[in-house]
Amino acid sequence: MRQIPPDYTKEDIEADHLQDQYTLMFGILGRRILGELGTDGEQALREAVRRYGADRGLRDRQKHLEAGCKINMYSAFNCGAGLPGNKRTHSIRFQSVPEVHTSQVLTCPMAEIWDRYDCFDIGRIYCEEFHFAYYNTYAFGKAKVNLATTLTERGTEYCSFHVLLNPADLSEEEKARCFEEYDEKPEEADLSQFQRISAQEGYRFLYLRLYYYMAVTLQEYLGEQGKETLIHGLHELAGVVRDYIREEEQTPDLCYLENNYPAKMDTSQDPNWMVYQEGSARELLQTEFCDRLMKELQI
Amino acid sequence: MYSYSEIPFQNQQDCLSSLFLTLGSQIMKVMGxxxxxxxxxxxxxxxxxxxxxxxxxxxxxxxxxxxxxxxxxxxxxxxxxxxxxxxxxxxxxxxxxxxxxxxxxxxxxxxxxxxxxxxxxxxxxxxxxxxxxxxxxxxxxxxxxxxxxxxxxxxxxxxxxxxxxxxxxxxFDQETTGEEADLPDRKLLHNTKWLQKLYLRLYASLYEEAEALGGKEGICAIALGLRTLAETQRKDLEKWASARRMPCDAAFIEDNYPVQLDEEKNVFSSYLNKEEETLFRENFLKRF
CATH class of the missing domain: 3.30.1380 (Muramoyl-pentapeptide Carboxypeptidase; domain 2)
Known part of the structure; x- marks a missing residue:
């Protein structure tokens, strides 16, 4: 069992577990996909991450528009709608204004988990594809994303973000939506909508979508072979998660899973699945992972 | 750097930087x-x-x-x-x-x-x-x-x-894995024809976009920029020649300016259309 920092609350511990499991899901499934399907599998995996990034970018943009936020780099990095917070990620910010955000991420628990579980190169794929898709979709396809170093590369010491959105690249309508100085009647943004969500709620929705797009693109690109690999991956994941949980909790029960695992064990109880229904993704997660995990943990 | 053989290449690069800065500044001034x-x-x-x-x-x-x-x-x-x-x-x-x-x-x-x-x-x-x-x-x-x-x-x-x-x-050569980088190695790459291409093509790109977005006003911005550039680059070349106690003559310009001005070489038509060339000649070359 890892050491818990002295200032940690029960919620902090749960948030760490949730993030680790979300990260691990991608790493273990991704490793299986590349191992069994080679470059074709990698193609599907990269596309999955891009779709996931685009999904998140689109939703966050919509949330910001509804709240009256301008769609720019200041909003993207400061106005909520992002990842649930966690104490293990440390960063330094150099500038964060509407046209440019420059910062470095100095520690990243996701990179550490991928390294610990021997899927560092899978994490690399995530970093490479996700941020481009997310910020570009968020900013009407017009952001310039620069992420020249990441902690998912050996020998680098920080992730280096330099993300730009320039009015010169935008249409007149986009300019007004992105920058106050181009809007004849700018509204006051209602930031109260962006209360910090619970780690359970946040990571559950992230996990669902990332897994979903992996399941869908695998089958879309590789048919039955992709589906078989997904099933193998889910079986492997169940074993890895079982071991992780047993390290952390002597007698895990359903309540423990509800608070520490980012997927409901009865997936039919999660209303977020209503929008994500292709490729039997939910059913496969249920039968090949959730049911297995419950059995392995004797719950 | 700054050796006998390298100084002309550095001067040519500075001419390219000057082109971009001068035309860019004029475009911003005129077109907001x-x-x-x-x-x-x-x-x-x-x-x-x-x-x-x-x-x-x-x-x-x-x-x-x-x-x-x-x-x-x-x-x-x-x-x-x-x-x-x-x-x-x-x-x-x-x-x-x-x-x-x-x-x-x-x-x-x-x-x-x-x-x-x-x-x-x-x-x-x-x-x-x-x-x-x-x-x-x-x-x-x-x-x-x-x-x-x-x-x-x-x-x-x-x-x-x-x-x-x-x-x-x-x-990709999918049979081999990627090779590690060589040790840092400073190569002298001095294909000045490449720099000439960059110089004229960058000018042409600025011209084309200025015209597309600004019409006559855009072209005028470029023209004003070229006139300023002619003055700037002439002074730079004279300064560089003086620093080396050399005459600022055709031979010096040929070595230190990135575009071949010898009409027999006729480089402009390779990179510029008729309007771009005319503007360049009228506003830059005549004053340069």
Whole structure:
């Protein structure tokens, strides 16, 4: 069992577990996909991450528009709608204004988990594809994303973000939506909508979508072979998660899973699945992972 | 750098930096906020076309077109004042740091980093978009031209998995894994014809975008810029010649200015259309 920092609350511990499991899901499934399907599998995996990034970018943009936020780099990095917070990620910010955000991420628990579980190169794929898709979709396809170093590369010491959105690249309508100085009647943004969500709620929705797009693109690109690999991956994941949980909790029960695992064990109880229904993704997660995990943990 | 043989190459590079700064400044002055769109789009088009041509050239030479083949090219121009540290030079990954940049130095001395940043922010992405048909990812997270950084950091990624299966073999040698980068090695690349191409093509791109977005006003901005440029570059050449106790004559200009002005060589028609050439002659050459 890892050491818990002295200032940690029960919620902090749960948030760490949730993030680790979300990260691990991608790493273990991704490793299986590349191992069994080679470059074709990698193609599907990269596309999955891009779709996931685009999904998140689109939703966050919509949330910001509804709240009256301008769609720019200041909003993207400061106005909520992002990842649930966690104490293990440390960063330094150099500038964060509407046209440019420059910062470095100095520690990243996701990179550490991928390294610990021997899927560092899978994490690399995530970093490479996700941020481009997310910020570009968020900013009407017009952001310039620069992420020249990441902690998912050996020998680098920080992730280096330099993300730009320039009015010169935008249409007149986009300019007004992105920058106050181009809007004849700018509204006051209602930031109260962006209360910090619970780690359970946040990571559950992230996990669902990332897994979903992996399941869908695998089958879309590789048919039955992709589906078989997904099933193998889910079986492997169940074993890895079982071991992780047993390290952390002597007698895990359903309540423990509800608070520490980012997927409901009865997936039919999660209303977020209503929008994500292709490729039997939910059913496969249920039968090949959730049911297995419950059995392995004797719950 | 600054050796007998290298100084002319440095001067030629400064002429290119001067072209971009002078025309860019005039465009901003005349066209206001629209001017930035002109400059950025000009650099984007310039970068994309250069990238596409580079890829086609490698294809015609019977070479693959991964990042490794790009890095191995020798018939380019690189100002000796650049200090570049290659970190990774592989088919799929090209990482490098730039520790000194004569373009950034030029712009900083003349309070031109705002214009300079437009080039840095646009060119890298545009070039690799053209070189890889939009399939590679270009990252420039640290920029010497900017206020925070003491180096540029480029990381380019080009993945076989992001290409269709039938294109992968054309671009990548999939039998071998990528090789580690060589030790940092400063090569003297002095193909001045390449720099001449950059100079005239950049001018043409600025002209075309200024006209497209600004019509006559845009063309006038370019014309005003060329007149200022003629004065600036004439003074620079005289200063450089004087510093070396040489006459600023045709021979000196031929070595220290990036465009061949000998009419017999007729370089303009290779890179400029009729209107662009006329404007250049009337507003720059006549005064230069």
């Amino acid at each position: 906020r629209k001017g930035e769109t002109v400059i950025r789009k000009a650099v984007q088009k310039f970068g994309v076309s250069l990238g596409e041509e580079t890829r086609e050239k490698l294809k015609q030479e019977g070479k693959r077109q991964s990042l490794k083949e790009l890095a191995e090219q020798k018939d380019l121009f690189l100002d000796p004042r650049f200090r570049i540290m290659p970190i990774r030079t592989r088919q799929q990954e090209l990482w490098a740091e730039v520790h000194t940049c004569p373009i950034a130095d030029y712009m900083k001395e003349r309070e031109g980093t705002g214009i300079g940043l437009m080039f840095c922010e646009e060119f890298c992405h545009a070039f690799f978009k053209g070189y890889t048909d939009g399939k590679a990812q270009a990252n420039l997270s640290k920029v010497l031209m900017g206020p925070f950084d003491n180096h540029c950091r480029f990381s380019i990624y080009y993945r076989p998995a992001n290409l269709e299966a039938d294109k992968r073999e054309q671009v």
